[in-house]
Amino acid sequence: MNPPAGRAIAFALHGGAGVIDPGSFAATRRAACAAALRAIASRAVQALRDGAPSLDVVEQAVAELEDCEFFNAGRGAVLNGDGVAELDAAIMDGRDRAAGAVCAARRVRNPVRAARALLRDGAHVLLAGEGADRFAAAQGLPLVDPEWFVIADRRAQLDAARAEGRVTLDHDERWADARRVSGTVGAVALDRHGHLAAATSTGGMTNKAPGRVGDSPLVGAGTFADDDTCAVSATGHGEFYMRRVLAHDVHARMLYLDQDLHAATEEALAEVGRMGGTGGLVAVDHAGQVTLPFNSPGMYRAWLDRDGAVQVAIYRDPEPAPD
Numbered sequence: 001m002n003p004p005a006g007r008a009i010a011f012a013l014h015g016g017a018g019v020i021d022p023g024s025f026a027a028t029r030r031a032a033c034a035a036a037l038r039a040i041a042s043r044a045v046q047a048l049r050d051g052a053p054s055l056d057v058v059e060q061a062v063a064e065l066e067d068c069e070f071f072n073a074g075r076g077a078v079l080n081g082d083g084v085a086e087l088d089a090a091i092m093d094g095r096d097r098a099a100g101a102v103c104a105a106r107r108v109r110n111p112v113r114a115a116r117a118l119l120r121d122g123a124h125v126l127l128a129g130e131g132a133d134r135f136a137a138a139q140g141l142p143l144v145d146p147e148w149f150v151i152a153d154r155r156a157q158l159d160a161a162r163a164e165g166r167v168t169l170d171h172d173e174r175w176a177d178a179r180r181v182s183g184t185v186g187a188v189a190l191d192r193h194g195h196l197a198a199a200t201s202t203g204g205m206t207n208k209a210p211g212r213v214g215d216s217p218l219v220g221a222g223t224f225a226d227d228d229t230c231a232v233s234a235t236g237h238g239e240f241y242m243r244r245v246l247a248h249d250v251h252a253r254m255l256y257l258d259q260d261l262h263a264a265t266e267e268a269l270a271e272v273g274r275m276g277g278t279g280g281l282v283a284v285d286h287a288g289q290v291t292l293p294f295n296s297p298g299m300y301r302a303w304l305d306r307d308g309a310v311q312v313a314i315y316r317d318p319e320p321a322p323d
Helices: 027-049 054-066 111-121 129-138 152-164 238-244 246-256 261-275
Strands: 010-018 087-093 099-105 126-128 185-190 196-202 223-225 230-236 279-285 298-304 310-313
Touching (some): 010 027, 027 054, 054 087, 054 185, 054 196, 099 129, 111 129, 185 279, 196 223
């Protein structure tokens, strides 16, 4: 069956927010990160144009980001205080608020796939640790040795954090150099049938306490979708996002205060900032509007603009499109 004609689609993704110092970011690395974001977003947009459901599109986009070593999710995730990648992910369906999430997983190759399987199963919303990995295995999802997630740059990042006794966001690193690795990933989408979805995935914070869980896998904190309002995926200092219930706050401002998407996201993020939290989010609403606010120096992001083109940005201005 052909998708309905004339219905708006919308899409945005992020790859983390933070300091992202331009002086420590080699031009070749920056271009490679931008190219990865553009390619993943372009495939997602084409899928939406072909009539794919928003839930499928955000799952696939986040799984691709998890497989890309540039980002703090899946392979290339940051390491906890024990030197292990503990992975969190969530996905939410705006049609009925069905959701699935995993946290502190150590073996499932694509945590967002496990989250989607949990959503389909319907018995639980959130599974943690070994239970999440066991569920993924029972669903036939690929498991890997925990060392598969570890890359040399993240090992160096952990060593630097340990030496100074710090627990840090992946971007907020004074030692960072041209090998720059990036942050939490997420995607939001509106499909041709008018349905919204959101998904988020992360390794959390460098040198975090084993078992620490951030906002990404928590419905209403780092991930949220409701067809009546918006879909939101957040990135930044998760403790503040949890305390502000950031993603749900955007929804609530739209629903109860009748704010538009731009005002709701800006004011919700401003509340996080007043508490001392930094980062950003990507969001789309039921009318196809897109917004990507952040209060940090930069945020890796890609989105479908009003003219139907995929845009990519790391700092305030968009990155140049390839020739």
